[in-house]
Amino acid sequence: MSDSSLPTAAYFCPLDGSRAGITAPGWCCPVCKGPWDLDTGATRPVGLGSLSGRVNSLWRYEEALPLSGPAVSLGEGRTPLVPLTERVSAKLDFLMPTLSFKDRGAVMLAELARRLSPERVVADSSGNAGTAVAAYCARAGLPCTVYVPEGTSPKKTEQIRAHGARLVTVPGGREATASAARAAADTPGTFYASHVFNPFFLHGTKTYVYEIWEDLGGTLPDAIAVPVGNGTLLLGAALATSELLAHGLIDRRPALIAVQAEAVSPLAAAFRAGDDELSAAPAPARSTLAEGIAIPRPPRARQILAAVRESGGTFLTVTEDQIRSAQRDLAARGFFVETTGVACWAAVGAETDRSVVVPLCGAGLKTGLAPGAP
Template sequence: MADLPGYICPRDGRSSAVAELAWRCPDCGSPWDLAFTAAGVDHETLPARVLSLWRYAEALPLADPMISFGEGRTPLVPITGRVSVKLDFLMPTLSFKDRGAVMLLEAARRAEPERVIADSSGNAGTAVAAYAARAGLPCAIFVPAATSAKKVEQVRAHGAEVMIIDGDREATARAAKQAADRPGTFYASHVYNPYFLHGTKTYAYEIWEDLGRRLPEVIVVPAGNGTLVLGVALAVAELVDHGLIDRTPPIVAVQAEAVSPLARAHAEGLAEVSPGYATSAETITEGIAIAEPARSAQILAAIHNSGGDIVTVTDSEVRAAQRDLAGRGFYVEATAAACWAAVRHAEAEPDDRLGWALLRERELVVPLCGAGLKTGLA
């Protein structure tokens, strides 16, 4: 499959073809990176291109998709003098995860597996289920027992089998990994598979285009498994490498206070989150409640190298932010309100730590990642 870039291990350099269906490096267990180098986007021709994320063809590892729903190109809407929101909840399955899922399932379609599986707290699962249906691939989605009933309903509506796991997000991931080792199985993991990250990076490409070929002073994103953090970091590096921007904006990641292993590791100067370092706790921000993110070393490095920081917000702050957004006309789920909660906290509290100062003083774009219809108000 010459048109399907293969995997490469960032730790030991081992490579693997996508069709081999190895979901991680068999030597060290690391998540894969992609053996792909993006070309510079020809911004002069962008106005005439397709109105989807596929308009950034030079930067994408796949061309000529057969399963696209027209995802991407979501609106960027100012809400204060220095803050805009990007409406990624207006995607086909109502979350930003469509950006990665379309890339991931297009790769799966070309690899021709017998089945696709994924694990998710909801949004990634619904996206994978929808795109698997479009690709004509049998699909099973593993979800924690506490997953929103509306998200489970959506997964089933797309024809996927739902495997409900009696446990937290980590228990669900362990169950899916066991199933992923079955022959003929493509593990459509938004964490382990790098095709997903090359889809989420289009979030930053769209902001760059909409702001007149520049990025905001600070990029703020929610962080659980870190797929949006790493997608943004990929895009920024590519834009800098090709001379399309001249600076790297700091990334401020937002975690739930109840489940914040990345924030703790960053504050302590650690290079990664070790197994057992953090414990799970209940939070309304189910989409970022990840106690042991598999790509923690890459996430922490991306934030550190950008000159950014990690901040945390409480459930009560997220509830207030979700209702504030609804009062402004944006009906989003709790996880999608986490970054707005952080901005509100920064403006209300006299805290001069780096992350809070960046959120209080600089131009920002806040991602609204998932629709409120999936969960209702927290």
């Protein structure tokens, strides 16, 4: 491990309390095999008045981040917040360098990997996380292999290859892809840039909420809607709201509205049943236009369900026709967004009783216009 600027934070398991240093080779808890969380120790508040003149990227919130002084930044973050209706605003995260919000977390993983100097980086993705990791590894000069499921959008796989990453297409769905990547991640000298298992990713996605807080003058909306598959944006949002509340920078926690495609909605089913975790035998997943959130068994399911409940939020599901309609509606308003990225607008676009922010997570060029009309 080559870089002396490694963070002092440590990994810990939220289920059994196991701990490991940042330089430890294991990518998951050795006891329960679950995802790590990150113990950053005491954090400093981000002063709203101190932000003027800082770098115009997510790295401006340096007090809240586990890494500082990045060498791999592409200028990610600080995306516009634009009103869609009187009560609903959209955050345009499809304007990121690789055209999706995943850049927020990928830059953290690539920066950490750069400091650890592994022989190789491995990632798995349904598309957007893979393109982001590939781009930031290219920036860092790190060899990268990205595993994707068969059927991944050709436009996303082309983007992965364009950044110089090796692409491995795995027969089957998202779970088979993750299994293949994790087997490769166990090879010595490998850094597993997992947007699910590595908590540095969540500390990148939390900047989404810090930006909303800054743009709204030190407040947050009544609710924040996020599309949920593996839950990385939702858990980042929960992390940010907890930090802002703990530092007295907000006086209430906004409700988190988690949105899933009706065709693949294991978390919504568990939430409605009052369960703390997924059913041992969830309903079979069906095909959906929202490929980025088509995750049958998210490893952080327990954390996602708890975060939504603690915020006073809820789960909503959207049909394929609603996704098609929402994509066309946003395009008519000037925003061409990929099919996964329109799910929240499909779910809360008619909201009139409270202020809500929705993310437009990925550019429409990544998937094209959904076929058919509702």
